[in-house]
Amino acid sequence: MSFGFGKEFRVTVFGESHGPCVGVVVEGCPSGLKIDLEDIQRELDRRKPAGELATPRREADRVRVLSGLFNGHTDGGPLSMIVENEDVDSSWYEKNRYLPRPGHADYPAYIKYCGMNDYRGGGFFSGRMTAALVMGGGVAKKLLASAHVEVTARLVQVGRMKLPREGEGQTTGAAPPSDPAAEKLVEREILEAARDGDSVGGIVECTVLNLPAGVGEPYFDSIESMIAHAVFSIPGVKAIEFGAGFGLASMRGSEANDEFLIRGGVVETRTNNSGGILGGLSTGMPVVFRVGIKPTPSIRKAQKSVDLRAMEEATIVINGRHDPCIAVRAVPVVEAVAAICIADLMIRDGKIVRRQGRR
Amino acid sequence: MSFGFGKEFRVTVFGESHGPCVGVVVEGCPSGLKIDLEDIQRELDRRKPAGELATPRREADRVRVLSGLFNGHTDGGPLSMIVENEDVDSSWYEKNRYLPRPGHADYPAYIKYCGMNDYRGGGFFSGRMTAALVMGGGVAKKLLASAHVEVTARLVQVGRMKLPREGEGQTTGAAPPSDPAAEKLVEREILEAARDGDSVGGIVECTVLNLPAGVGEPYFDSIESMIAHAVFSIPGVKAIEFGAGFGLASMRGSEANDEFLIRGGVVETRTNNSGGILGGLSTGMPVVFRVGIKPTPSIRKAQKSVDLRAMEEATIVINGRHDPCIAVRAVPVVEAVAAICIADLMIRDGKIVRRQGRR
């Protein structure tokens, strides 16, 4: 373990793909925060598979609160929520339990848990667990909104299709105007892979707006450390970069450094190659990072595997249900974990202490 | 805070660039581990500035043990070590304390600590603090060596100069044969920048060999989460990717998935695009990741800043001492933090329990 993250604002996830439910316990949310469950539901709905581009497994994913809300407000205690698993079919997994799927956790999990873990649909390694992160992140986003901090993510790459990123034609952190032509191309990229019995990866960019300067900590609780830690808990994530990221390697210092200026009485930087973070602390500029997500490992094409009981090589053909591009559904999940990190750091920094009540 | 990292094997760093010393407390190292101080010293020496390519600040950086070693072995208690600061010159910083250096933590630190932090040489934000990480990592490396696990890092890019990476012509994790021609080009890239009063960034690749399958944890203590968390605490790091990393975004699943095979009776994968990690757990293949490091922010070229007292724009010319490429010296630091993470995860997984004694 650990299935929990955060010091003062903490989420703990539980559940399995084919068990009764997936859930989250949120500790440390200040009391008195108004939570409209429809807001949490909207986040879950953004994550839900939909249309031709998604898994045929269909879950209602209705959020159910088990504790922590009282008269529509957080009550200061642990806030726990679940979504139930309804559309479960374990037959494929029962037949193939000794054949680890390439790109999945099956093989190392079999070793680590000595074959005792729930192998159906990936068990607790399933992408379905991200519903728990989204519920926890939904609470964090409400809390951040009360401090005017906004977290938004979007796709900037799907397979070979690249979409505009932060800093390309705009530096405000606002989402670029939707471009139907580009969306069409993205859709085609995914469908093409799907028709080949294959899948594609992608890159998600996330922006945190209105974070005041000086939030975060040096060293092990730097904004980068915290966000990277949380982001790598999302299944399929294999890379992260802040600001100009890997591009900084080939820059000169004079090009990479963000020079300071005063705008409207406030210290800002002309560029934002640092992604709004220096020394682990926020600079007051938008926090910007990109997350690289691998192609869905479940594909219809035949792959080489190994029969772990017989210890002999074998071929695996996956008939389980899956999305051809998990990056699409990762967008609200990246937002969620970023919101959780920022909420935790702001609370720890004394920047959020809302408890105001009905007294 | 936090200046500490790790659950069962934990390092806590302390010190400032211009204070008495830089130090580390290592908790959780099992008793009975033989520590030859010369091994720790060798790690420190690898990190030390040297030659034309480095800062003129010259520190002996001799490790001094304050606790935790008894008759040349760890005694089970906190192992603390320091290196003293000797070659300190704070004059430039005293004169420029209200002028934040672009690319440094000066500005957000001024806000966060209300101007009370030690601004001399960056205070506790200084790259000099990495000496503490290297000492802690030196202990971790000894511990891992006792379990036959090896952590090695090397430069794979400096400025625009690219060097061979893992998987390019070799997949063993062993360092490629040194290439004097390439080294010459790297040196030239750095010197050129230095002569221009400028600096360059770089990329460090790190490999963990012989890690058994099944180490690590799903979700928040995944190997990726832990390593990324620790790596982003190194000043100047802005990006990390595991295995094929961002490259996975444009791959198809059939190309990205590492197929399983049996080699010498052991399950392996044909490729290693996952960087030796699936579902946060080690697969038994080499763990491989790359770290993007920005150019040294301190450059001689004039830059725009802001006088924080007068709140007016100003020009800053840095005469402090600095390296033209911190990526060069980051190599042993990346190794150190990776070793700390892996040691912690192995201990927590019951894979390292050495205490054998003189009984």
Added chain:
Amino acid sequence: MSFGFGKEFRVTVFGESHGPCVGVVVEGCPSGLKIDLEDIQRELDRRKPAGELATPRREADRVRVLSGLFNGHTDGGPLSMIVENEDVDSSWYEKNRYLPRPGHADYPAYIKYCGMNDYRGGGFFSGRMTAALVMGGGVAKKLLASAHVEVTARLVQVGRMKLPREGEGQTTGAAPPSDPAAEKLVEREILEAARDGDSVGGIVECTVLNLPAGVGEPYFDSIESMIAHAVFSIPGVKAIEFGAGFGLASMRGSEANDEFLIRGGVVETRTNNSGGILGGLSTGMPVVFRVGIKPTPSIRKAQKSVDLRAMEEATIVINGRHDPCIAVRAVPVVEAVAAICIADLMIRDGKIVRRQGRR
């Protein structure tokens, strides 16, 4: 917060007295542990109010597993369980919400949460939350049993009635033979208080048998620190002592020190005034501690309180449902938290690594 406890074996509790349920997430239980739900249920049943001596609130308290069990064994993921709240009546609390009950958390909770906490039945401060501890402790007890470690608690004082303690006539840790005469006197002590519209406190003694020597940690993770930490999270606990406890204050060293001897080839101590713990580590002798529990704060007698809205003194008469002696029901709760602590320390010490599977 925190509603979670433990480093490698961790429980996180959630719920409110009058909300939908009370639950627990157990992280870090090794995979492959057989859990018979009836064993967990038996622990819950021991905690349930029963008979004339208990609250008239009657809950079925049937354990329901939400995650972490697969084919009757732990699967290595978070194990979550709930019991539902069914027999809820909030009317008294609605009428008296601005009148803090003496001896309850009402007043400081009102201040801390600005009146936004769930005041019905004490909300998340309710003794009902101990059902979550008992479920988590039930898992810990199963895990300890697999290592032959046994945790048992019993009443040694109820009001003015004292029962035999460890070391009084026996030193084996085994429960003394039940004494119907003594039980009669205890019952009478409680009934007498109840008839007066009053309540009584008590002392619970807990013993951990078969814990090998050398478990625990010096300083902040000493067995005493961990157990005391967890025990004080039980509502109503106000005191704890290990071994001879407060009695050691008036002893001489020559009397207090437990001399060593060899018995059956094993080092033991003649006496056990240290309660099986020296320097925070287990000595191999039974771990023994006693927990002081205050009288149930809810009593029928009229008490002085303050109307927090009007800010004027007032009289409160509590008609809520309650036990006249919470110490009786605290017995399995003390066992539960002790088991959680010992399981965590043993796992961290590499003494429990069971994962054995069906491979």
Added chain:
Amino acid sequence: MSFGFGKEFRVTVFGESHGPCVGVVVEGCPSGLKIDLEDIQRELDRRKPAGELATPRREADRVRVLSGLFNGHTDGGPLSMIVENEDVDSSWYEKNRYLPRPGHADYPAYIKYCGMNDYRGGGFFSGRMTAALVMGGGVAKKLLASAHVEVTARLVQVGRMKLPREGEGQTTGAAPPSDPAAEKLVEREILEAARDGDSVGGIVECTVLNLPAGVGEPYFDSIESMIAHAVFSIPGVKAIEFGAGFGLASMRGSEANDEFLIRGGVVETRTNNSGGILGGLSTGMPVVFRVGIKPTPSIRKAQKSVDLRAMEEATIVINGRHDPCIAVRAVPVVEAVAAICIADLMIRDGKIVRRQGRR
């Protein structure tokens, strides 16, 4: 491990009795706190052995700062301090290393660390480590003083000699007027034991004044949990009770409950049997607790032990240097750990956010 304690205000201790020094790293102290080293020194001096009643080992115990102070104020980084060991004599320990001293950690430490721990003077189990706690607590006390919170401890029992406690003739938390006659009797009690080659235990009472209502957390971070956790890390502590403590067991609820009233416009309680804590949260009344400390285990009288190499029973005669009553010197240590806990809880509760600077 762990040698560290606290979430946002955290102390990590290191050192051995016969090593180079004993030290502490304090993380999370807000920047801008004025620290006069003489204040820290005064705390150390209170802990120092003195006079006929103390160990003949004489250490100067001059605090030396390694990091974290800048111009006499905390700078927001880790504050580290050491005291050096000067008067070290390891000869007795070398000769008796296989003979565990009754009442000391020697035996379980030998098992846990397989004989690799530093056995000289108890190594890191030594009471000398409390100097680290006192230095860390000194910082906490300064921080609390800035919020007008005061922590004071005093002896209320030495051997069979009882001194007045909180609530006996006064309820203000202020120390009772010193009573030369009582002090004389205490001194005689200790000297008598010393002359017999023996030692005595004692009880220390600690009071926290001016803590506002609502500080602390329910369950695992209750004030009681945190203080008990920290207090049991002090060598020799075997018991703790809050308010009326174990005495509550024999009280009726109507007697134990602290009724509310209004005094000077503020809600208070008539009595303080709860020790200023309800539901883990402060009530605004003084926090009061008592700590039971065992007699110094090192005595001159011959005791039975076991030769761990030969595995045969043996007699041990301790000639090491020691105090006849560690409770006397524990007074400032109890204060220190209580201050550390309260500082941590107040910072986490947003009650202390001092950073004010020279901007």
